[in-house]
Amino acid sequence: MANYHGGRDLYNLIKIFSSEMMNNDKSDDQYIIDNSVKKALARNLNGLEINGESTLKKYIKDINFDDLKTMDLVKDNIKSRDIRFLLLASEKSMLIY
Numbered sequence: 485m486a487n488y489h490g491g492r493d494l495y496n497l498i499k500i501f502s503s504e505m506m507n508n509d510k511s512d513d514q515y516i517i518d519n520s521v522k523k524a525l526a527r528n529l530n531g532l533e534i535n536g537e538s539t540l541k542k543y544i545k546d547i548n549f550d551d552l553k554t555m556d557l558v559k560d561n562i563k564s565r566d567i568r569f570l571l572l573a574s575e576k577s578m579l580i581y
Contacts, residue, residue: 493528500524526552527561
């Protein structure tokens with residue numbers, strides 16, 4: 485997993501977090517800030533599993549990502565006009581959204 489995430493991933497993470505904060509009226513609320521960080525991390529870096537364990541859960545143990553629904557994150561990425569890229573992997577030849 486060496487060099488898995490690079491500068492573009494970090495830039496995109498910051499861009500998603502900034503967008504989350506700009507779209508929220510209560511950007512000074514710590515709960516909102518924490519959830520925006522969690523959602524930005526999950527939208528940008530979630531998905532890779534090693535031995536059945538999510539890389540986010542493996543390396544970031546202080547944040548509980550269980551309340552985020554994968555399909556909601558995918559939908560957010562699809563709807564986002566400024567997302568860098570989106571890779572959807574499927575076990576079948578067709579993926580139904």
